[in-house]
Amino acid sequence: MITAERKPMEEIFRSVEPFGKILLVGCNECVTVCHAGGRKEVAMLASALRMGRLKQGAPLTVDEMTLERQCDPEYAEELALVVDQYDAVCSMACGCGVQTVAERYQGLPVMPMVNTAFMGSSEKNGVWAERCAGCGNCVLGMTGGICPIARCSKRIFNGPCGGSSKGKCEISPDVDCAWQLIWDRLKQLGQTELYSQIMAPKDWRSARDGGPRRIVREDMAI
Amino acid sequence: MNQENSQRTSNSVLVLGGGIAGIKASYDLAEAGRQVYLLEKKPALGGFLPLLDRQFPTNDCNICYLSPDADKAGGARTVQAMPLTKLVSLEGQAGDFNAKVLTSPRFINVDRCNACGACLAACPQGAISFTPGLDTNSPTCLRYPQATPQAFAIDMSKCDRCGECIKVCAPEAIDLDQKEVEQSLEVGSVVLASGGELWDPAPMEEWYGHGRFPDVLTSLEFEQLMSAAGPTGGKFQRPSDGRHPKRIGWIQCAGSRTTKEGGNSYCSSICCMISMKEAIWAMEHFEKDLEATVFFMDMRPMGKDYELYYQRAKNELGVNFVRCRPHTVDYKEETGDLRMSYVDDHGSLGEVDLDLVVLGVGFCAASDAQEQAAVLGIELGSHHFVKADELAPVSTTRPGVYACGMALGPQDIPGSLTQASAAGCMASADLAAPRALRREDDLPKEKDFSGQDPRIGVFFVDWGRVVQEVVDSKTVEEATAKLDGVVHVERLELSYGQDGLAALEKAIGEHKINRVVVAGYSPRTHGRIFAEAIRKAGLNRAYLEMANIREQDALVHHDDPKAATDKAVTLVRTAVAGVRQAKPTPSLTLPFNPDAVVVGGGVAGMSAALGLAGQGGKVYLVERSRELGGLANQLARTLDGRPVAPELAELVEKVKANPNIEILTDTLVVDHKGQVGSFITGVQTGPGMFYRQINHGVTILATGARRYEPTEYLYGQDPKVMTQLEMEKLLASGEGGDALDTVVMIQCVGSRNDDNPTCGRICCRSAVKNALWIKEQKPDAQVFVLYRDMRMPFTSEDAYRQAREEGVLFVRYSPDAPPRVSKDGDTMEVIFKDHILDRELSVEPSALVLSVPQIAADEDTEELCEIFRLQQGPGGFLLEDHPKVKPVDTPAPGVFAAGSVLAPASLAEARTQGLAAAGRALTMVSQMSLVLDTPVAKVNGDRCAACLICVRTCPYGIPYINADGYSEIDPAQCLGCGVCAAECPAQAIQLPGYEDDRMLSRTEALLEGVL
Amino acid sequence: MSDFEPVVVVFACDYCAYTAADVAGRMNLSYPTGVRILRVPCTGKVEPLYIMQALQKGADGVMVAGCLVGDCHFKNGNLRAAARVKRVQTMLDDIGIGGERVAMVNVSAGQGAKFAEIATEFSKKIGEMGPNPIKQGAKAAA
Secondary structure (H helix, E strand, O other): OEEEEEOOHHHHHHHHOOOOEEEEEEEOOHHHHOOOOOHHHHHHHHHHHHHHHHHOOOOOEEEEEEEOOOOOHHHHHHHOOOHHHOOEEEEOOOHHHHHHHHHHOOOOOEEEOEEEEEEEEEEEOOEEEEEEOOOOOOOOOOOOOOOHHHHOOOOOOOOOOOOOEOOEEOOEEEEEOHHHHHHHHHHHHOOHHHHHOOOOOOOHHHOHHHOOOOOOOOOOOO | OOOOHHHOOOOEEEEEOOEHHHHHHHHHHHHOOOEEEEEEOOOOOEOOHHHOOOEOOOOEOOHHHHHHHHHHHHHOOOEEEEEOEEEEEEEEEOOEEEEEEEEOOOOEOOOOOOOOOHHHHHOOOOOOOOOOOOOOOOOEOOOOOOOOOOOOOEOOOOOOOOOHHHHHOOOOOEOOOOOOEEEEEEEOEEEEOOOEEEOOOHHHHHHHOEOOEOOEEEHHHHHHHHOOOOOOOOOOOOOOOOOOOOEEEEEEEEOOOOOOOOOOOOEOOOHHHHHHHHHHHHHHHOOOOOEEEEEEOOOOOOOOOHHHHHHHHHHHOOOEEEEEEEEEEEEEOOOOEEEEEEEEOOOOEEEEEEOEEEEEEOEEEOOOHHHHHHHHOOOEOHHHOEOOEOOEOOEOOOOOEEEOHHHOOOOOHHHHHHHHHHHHHHHHHOOOOOOOOOHHHHOOOOOOOOOOOOOEEEEEEOHHHHHOOOOOHHHHHHHHHOOOOEEEEEEEOOOOOOHHHHHHHHHHHHOOOOEEEEEOOOHHHHHHHHHHHHHHOOOOHHHEEEEOOHHHHHOOOOOOHHHHHHHHHHHHHHHHHHHHOOOOOOOEEEEOOOOEEEEOOEHHHHHHHHHHOOOOOOEEEEOOOOOOEHHHHHOOEOOOOOEOHHHHHHHHHHHHHOOOEEEEOOEEEEEEEEEOOEEEEEEEEOOOOEEEEEEEOEEEEOOOOEEOOOOOOOOOOOOOEEEHHHHHHHHHHOOOHHHHOEEEEEOOOOOOOOOOOOOOOOHHHHHHHHHHHHHHHOOOOEEEEEEOOOOOOEOHHHHHHHHHHOOOEEEEOOOOOOOEEEEEOOEEEEEEEEOOOOEEEEEOOOEEEEOOOEEOOHHHHHHHHHHHOOOEOHHHOEOOOEOOOEOOEOOOOOEEEOHHHOOOOOHHHHHHHHHHHHHHHHHHHOOOEEEEOOOOOEEOOOOOOOOOHHHHHOOOOOOEEOOOOOEEOOOOOOOOOOHHHHHOOOOOEEOOOOOHHHHHHHHHHHOOOOO | OOOOOOOEEEEEEOOOHHHHHHHHHHOOOOOOOOEEEEEEOOHHHOOHHHHHHHHHOOOOEEEEEEOOOOOOOOOOHHHHHHHHHHHHHHHHHHOOOOHHHEEEEEOOOOOHHHHHHHHHHHHHHHHHHOOOHHHHHHHHHO
16 A cells, blocks of 8 residues: 655645645545545645634635546546536645546646655554555565565665664664564575575666556557 | 242442442342432542552452443443432332332433533632542532542532632533432332441541551541542652651551440451452552551451462462550650551550551441431341341342442452442342343344445534633534545534434434544443444444544643644544544344253352343253252251251251252253354263253353361371361260360461462351350360451451450461370370460360361362363462452353352352352343444455464463354454453454554544644 | 733533533633633543644633543543553644644543633633634635
């Protein structure tokens, strides 16, 4: 899942300053699940915006709407009937959703209300942690199911580095050393021989380094 | 167990005593479809509990838990609460009693009194200041703020008929000429729950100074001192000079465990816990640096996990414990403080200065116990408590009359409640087979208002009482009539009986009203009454909203009529806004399978099976071994010397002979699914382990515990070393011979240590039992019992005394210097320290007996918990729903537990818990269908993002993601707290009555005109 | 500002605080008339949005009143409520309304006197803070 967090209120107020009437749009996918931009968070932010602006003596009209999935043009299309009435669309979806809406309604400012954070999973209620960096070439089979790219601070392939101490990373005692985790897991799996195999330097072209990525399924894209 | 079915025609039970035990028994019976007459001598229900500020071990204020039950017991259609009433005679036999009861005049009409307190304020005798709790004898007495019934009473012995109260009583409730009323009741059985009394320290004033020194209090007086509702209004002040006490001493066994004149020889069982609780609460809430000291002989925290509470008090919270015999309390003129002298563990005299002394006084039988026993025709046992029996622990000597609570002996709340449910179960068995409860069937069909505009009727109930010259009724009614959707405004008088409700029903029909607002009372006290009333008029119960303009307006804003009037308008407007959006809540009817599965064929399981058999459906008794009887099979005799085997055999025979019980021995439970009323349990049975599924409605778990296998003290390495059970077997065989010459027993082997911090609870009693038996077989035997605290509850203390008198030597050891055992060739030596002589002693025992606890059958209990989705507590025992108020319920609806699967249990406890679990199960079984109409959370599947947040946050683990990929909440299990709805990020879950739009409308109406 | 009478919305748990408020009435105690109570089944049902909406509609303060810690009828609803109140407080600080205008309090059913005391104290505190700042803004905008 893609995780996100609401932007600081100060930044949000600055970004909507020029407007008198906005449409606040949530998304019922990832940002709902991570409590950043679902129906409830939309209602909360709307309430906060109305109050904050009222206090400033410059009332802001905020209407609320939540789409099933903002990153699909068909769902973004649902805004078409009403969008003309607003000075701006403020999106609480991740960056994908914001861009999909912005692309569809090109004459209208589309402002992000959340900071998109990372691809992660929920460790427990209210706690999310990064698990995948989207590098385009998965090695989890070699590393006991623990990603050295997303979970090692240095993204090193043949760890650990000298900063690993008592299972923790040198950047913070709260961060587990990914390579310690990998080693422990490999031992548990009886696959320690995988650890002794030196991994070749990673070809980062499959990640962002090769420029923006697309996936095209020829069999579907007709 | 009962008479022939044909004789069982009555459906009514008489319950004597309105304390927690009586309330529990009544409420269980009422839920099981029985008619109950609940008699209470005092003006209000409640007994001791309302006098306690906090209750161990959770340190909660359980009035929150009790008062809904008391409300229900007082308000349920089938419980008739009869305060100020006593039993005069009881004729007939089980199944067919005639009871004559006498109700004393209250001099206040309960139906009219609104407990406003005006009479209290107006009564001119200076003595009439109402301080709740302590001053229970003030002429007009409301026992505690949530009293049931909600009415005052007048004590005629103090009243001089001046008439001031009559002048101020707005609802004209006072009637000084009321007469007593005698009635005759036909009942099938009787439950005696008339409680006990606090021991009065007056006979020992010479030593304790209670009565002479104002700063010597009993434990209950100290509770009141700490209570927010007490005489100091929650300020922590000592009575003599109002000073904030910094050194408090609790004196244990005040009047207990003594043969002195005026005292009681038995142990009161619960005072150790009460004192610890008071010390902890005082430290945590009033004085962090409090020097809290408990002066004690043996600490006896004997309930489940109470030992942990003791350890926490001692090791973490800093309560001081001084082992001693308290001597005298004196007053020090110079400082105004108290000085207590005592004899310590080593026999030397100690003295300590204290600001306040609390006497850990015990409880004794009610002063009218003998009189009552005579009326009931039952025998009393020792100390005037009701005589009961190890294997018939809630039965009296008269068939059809059962007992529970402090009438049987000093008792904590879980003990009282367990006995109450057990007595309820027994009492129910004397009645006719219960009627199926189908309350929806007696009611008219609900009208369908879908698509219609709201037509709201607003009813102002008992204006005369509400207004109290505060709220201007005309202004409020005029404003109400103008509200959107309101079609009718009317005043109702509820104080004159049912006419008011009839008028409400009539108005609903005449004005085609489809939504109702009732303005006047609190929904807490009157919501149910009006919900039923509108339901009778064909409206769904959810079409009601209440405006609490009495308690939360007129009564609190009496000094500002203008503002109170405005607020009344606001509150009514808010209720109207809320009810405008009300949607009907469908009541859910589930068929209920009356059959039961009881897992475990020990004493607890057999008792549960017998309790249920014949009162519901069929009972499947599942036992993993080949034989019934469980741990009790290994017991030879009881503490009072009676053989166990014949009575156990009788119990087993009864189970085998009962046509409603199917016994499945050699059988294991392997899976369990479904919900209360329609469980399916899979078992593997017989030598071939055939798989079979049982359909049933309720489950009782009584899988027991196992004996700790000691590794200490050469056990297993020398034949002289044995456990108490093995010694018992040896004694039963009569072939003890030389082995009985010099017996050393070591207590707390395998308990109260780091590995197992809990107390074995019953091992002290086993040791005393065997010590006495040894002395019986060989009077010149030398018996040493090496102990840490002798924990001998209630009259087992008498056996402990007898053992000492017969020459058994009890020597205390401390855990940091435990006894040492060494062996050299054939010679074994036990070395231990005598605290009084302050030197080590050495004994060569002919037998070394280890007192080992019952411990949780870890793997079995773990598996059980997995199968039934339950939890284990400290020590691995099954965790009950609430240790205080629901001791035999589990958190899973329809699943109950009994016996040593919960904690080490004596025979009597196992038997009581088995019956209690059956009694609790009967409250469900008797309902042929389960009708649920409380609001439960509803999921809008289209909106649900299947994010799992509801699954994770529900306190009961009820929501799950269904096969269609969205959250589903079982309405039969949801308790309606609304946490899931509040957490749902997609606003997909709504709690009826508190939907988002409805809450917003209420908020808007509440704040209309503010901006 | 001295004649300012704050309006305080109380979300009160049915099991404890709401009952305590009833008890306060029966004990003939008093607290300011601006204190207005809404009943909820458990403070665990009180959503941050309810608090925001109350302030947005003009309340000067909001109190969430639940059972004593450890006494929640539904295990831990009051702890969830307390955590949500903290979150709302941060947001209110961020938007200049003031987190202090919201409070979580705990009372048991029997503590009528404590309820009256808390309601009075909180009302007094809000009175000292002055009216909800959106009122001024609303006037200015009008």
